[in-house]
Amino acid sequence: MTRRPDPVPAEIAVITVNYGTAALALEAVESVLAADHGGRGIEVHLVDNASPDDDAQAIRAAAGQRGWGDRVHLYFEEENHGFARGNNLVFRALEQRDTPPDKVFLLNPDARLGNEAMERLADYLDEHPQTATVGARISMPGGRAVTSAFRFPGMISVLAETANFGPISRLFERYVVPLRPEQPTGPVDWVSGAAVMFRFAPIREAGFFDPDYFLYFEEVDLQWRLARAGWGSALVAEAHVIHEEGAATRIRSDESRTARPDYWYNSHRIFLRTTLGRSRAALTAAAMLPAAWMNHLHSAVRGRTVHLPADFIRDHCRVVLKPLLLGERSEPPGRIGGAGGHG
Known part of the structure; x- marks a missing residue:
């Protein structure tokens, strides 16, 4: 990991964890650097998770060519830590500072800001002091909206989803995990980890992501633990992120027959x-x-x-x-x- 001196304190630290999608990760970072964020101070952390091929070289070269300088902190790992531990290594670095950022925003390497999403997410947190987590409205590059807000899974919802039988699904409709893609702004159980902003203090108190997770369910787990501690999550539909679903994981929500790793x-x-x-x-x-x-x-x-x-x-x-x-x-x-x- 490349270590740098503590920068001037920023309100929001943006974290992108890349594995094998360097070109898209560079676009994600550029979308953040190009936005205004309502004048808030931001810093970017780009982690390369021991990607195959030449991702690390491509990122190093782009950082120099695009003049990122101290605006983007680069981490070149020798082990694929997964999503949870990849983000945790940045969280741990941030908590060592005298003045950690007030908020962190996790942005998938295959996603990019569609508007001033970070400003709108941060505004919601500032206006709702008991909310620790906010997520953006997500759409595919062609404009199709995808679900970005959910209910917590439980025994009933897991069994109903596995059976996928109309009468059972209708009977337990209020337990269905995915909310509709057009979900309006407001409290929800949890939001997608592809574009999510957290208050830093509550997630530090919660111990950050559980490192037992490699990929998937870690953001649900963290928001479940935050909810148990009295914190809320919310969707901010006015914040828009474009997500090329499946580019990083090869798993798409609309391809139900794809084998899971x-x-x-x-x-x-x-x-x-x-x-x-x-x-x-x-x-x-x-x-x-x-x-x-x-x-x-x-x-x-x-x-x-x-x-x-x-x-x-x-x-x-x-x-x-x-x-x-x-x-x-x-x-x-x-x-x-x-x-x-x-x-």
């Missing part, structure tokens, strides 16, 4: 265990099997594609259910790809 299942298991306790998490994971079989059955009867990732039952049993039943903790994620941001 082991780290997705690892993260799901950790989240279930954290929020439900091991016994209820194991019960939920076991109950997901008949729900998945129901999904396969009614999809076959109606001639429709199963709305589950490929090899879901096998991978869920191997990476989620078995370790919960045996009381095993998560395995170290190791040096694996796809950890530059959220899908």
